[in-house]
Amino acid sequence: MADRVTIVVLVSSEQLSWRRHIMQLPTIPHKLLFSLICGLSGHAAIAVAASAPLPAAISAAADATRSEIAQQAKALEPALLETRRDIHAHPELGNVEKRTGELVAAQLRALGLEVRTGVARTGVVAILKGGLPGPVVALRADMDALPVKEVSDLPFASHSKGRYLDKDVDVMHACGHDAHTAILLTTAKILSDMRARLPGTVVFYFQPAEEGPSDFVPDGKNTWGAKMMVQEGAMKAPKPEAVFGLHVWAGIPAGQIAYRAGPTLASSDDLRIRILGKQTHAGRPWDGIDPITVSAEALVGLQTVVSRRTDISSFPSVVSIGTINGGTRYNIIPESVDMTGTIRSYDYGIRQKLHANVRQTVEKIAESGGAKAEVTIIEKYDPTINDAGLTEKMGPTLRWAAQNDVTQSPLVGGAEDFSFFAKEAPGLFVFLGITPRGQDMAKAAPNHNPGFFVDESALVVGVRTMASLATDYLYAAAAPR
Template sequence: MTDLAGLIAPLVTLRRDIHAHPELGFAEHRTAGVLAEQLRAIGLEVHEGIGGTGVVATLRAGNGARSIGLRADMDALPIDEKTGLPYASTIPGCFHGCGHDGHMAMLLGAAQALAADHGGLDGTVHFIFQPAEEGQGGAKAMIEDGLFERFPCDRVYALHNWPSLPAGTIATRAGPIMGAADRFTILLKGKGGHAAIPHDANDVVLASASMVQQLHSIIARNIPASANAVLSITQIHGGQAFNVIPHEVSIGGTVRSFDPAVQDRIEQRLRQIAAGVAASFEVEASVEYTRYYPATINDPQAAQDALDVAATVGHALRAPEPAATSEDFSFMLQVRPGAYIWLGQGVGDNPPPLHNPHYDFNDGVMETGIRLHLELVRHWLGAAA
């Protein structure tokens, strides 16, 4: 097994430097530059500016036609960090609160290890550093910029830390593992008026109250009980004065699902309810429904291979159910077979969750993550694990 003893400490230092200098989606210029410099220093072929600020490094070994892609995300979140760590973010309102700094360090470590010793490999590895995962579709941008035409991948994998799993546990599953993320806004327009004379107005506030109740019936009454889906109303905006019935109210929210047919049915019923409520209250309703991220659906064989490989590295766990959170690696899995994998990093009873201002990546799982990357490559490109 590859000796990683000399790699870990410098990678921790690099990870913490990136943590201290976070950058938001499509603005990861410093981060991309640091990665490109490191990748070139170990002799890899490096391409920058893919899909905006994306970086891809390539390792070729032997004459084999097989190829594999490994993805790490690069962007930070628009959150103020509250950890008090010595390497805490130096950028107000910007924070690596999802562990992408750790993901980059683990993938870089795998690239370093394979560049130093790729004996027995027969094929090509593409190390994909993706921008703008946090809600901006960086994976889609890379694909539209020719990612898989320029860097063909028979398989593609992504690893994400998971605080709710014990440190060192590696989990994945066949089929859906992360939810589709849809967004909607319903704008209700009526005739505003004096609050003391409601019969002279078309009350969009009352209409919005009915709308919220009926929208929450979709999951309970229009979706099979065996299907997993979530609809949440997260915004209601309207009115500015106590004595004025406003002329418009907007309602916004999110839908999470795992089956395209369920996704279709939810959107259909949402539009029907909006039209029906508008008619019953004699107001107008316009719906903006955006399918933001598709569900992250693992290829069954790729997921099984990942579990088999994980068992040689740490504690492998077949995830019993998907998470309702979303991930834009889903775009890559729509065009290439592969799998999304969770790496447990939790320590103690209540580790801070992802996107929490007190979160930090657990450097103690870095070696496990690197080894998982290495063994996925060795499995696919023919070397013995």
């Protein structure tokens, strides 16, 4: 008896769900069958089933979509660069990204997307519903800039000023969030043009204040950025099955993608210490309690928290003190000394143990000197952990987007509040190199530096990456299990 092939035509309509028209046909040569598949209109998807050809047909549809993404990303490059340069020339600090948010919302509304503004103060959420039923996937970009003075002579260099914690400051996109926003807007344009044949929904998160708020000091109770978006329900309606993010990174060749499974960026917790002594004349220290000496002993003691009390065989950890302030005059022992620093780790258990050991070390050293220690630890950002299964699944997508120029990322000591999105759904966060290939990577001005520079040739790769992560995930989910 002749083999039979089942052809399932998936017809999209704005009013109808998938309609399955099944017919039994005799054996069809593979080349003819492939021609039949490719000959379908853009408003239909087809899956072919024999022994196991349904996934292959869906893979063919995904490949055709990739080709379209590549073509459209290149065609839209001039508009991509124009948007990036506009945002770069008009940077805004965390929680005051009003102009940027308005620009983003206007472009998304022009695409016919469902747009919500004022999310987590100045954030924007947009929903793109595909013409075919399927899962929900989310893409994220951050919009805020930093209190940094730009030193470049680019024609679109920033000359902007802003207010950071009640101080007048220069403002610059020194971490590439202008590039992130432009990349995701271009991605939205490409995916909108193919919405009729998208099997699912894509949600776009344009997030404020990734670098932290500019209008208040974190106290452990107030919220901002990604965490606030999650608290306000941004990931509930609709709820994504996966969330993807991208960050441009100095010191990586332009267009190269770096990523890793598991812990990727560290947690970030603020450490605030006040040592309380007893003020006296520096010529009679025995009449008081010297908080400066106690602070020095505490600072040395803190060096043992990681080196002697933390298991670093699996993941590294950091406890750093960045500021020490105390005293008003050379011959007065002050009443108190304040220190601030940061605690970084990649594991939730290690993180909590670090907190406990820091408190114990400082408090006991202060007690031994007759002083008192007030230790405050404010948990800000959780570690960013890439879902292992999702990372493996999307590996071929990243290799395609970067034309096989991918590498494993080392652990990054910086922190990212993308971690809050990745706690609500499996997440994957990748790095896009933006340093010119002819340059010594070790000498590239790092992120957050006044000389931070983006080789704009890499941005098209960013668009290819974000768009194909969304479409490949949706098509893979459409395949039969």
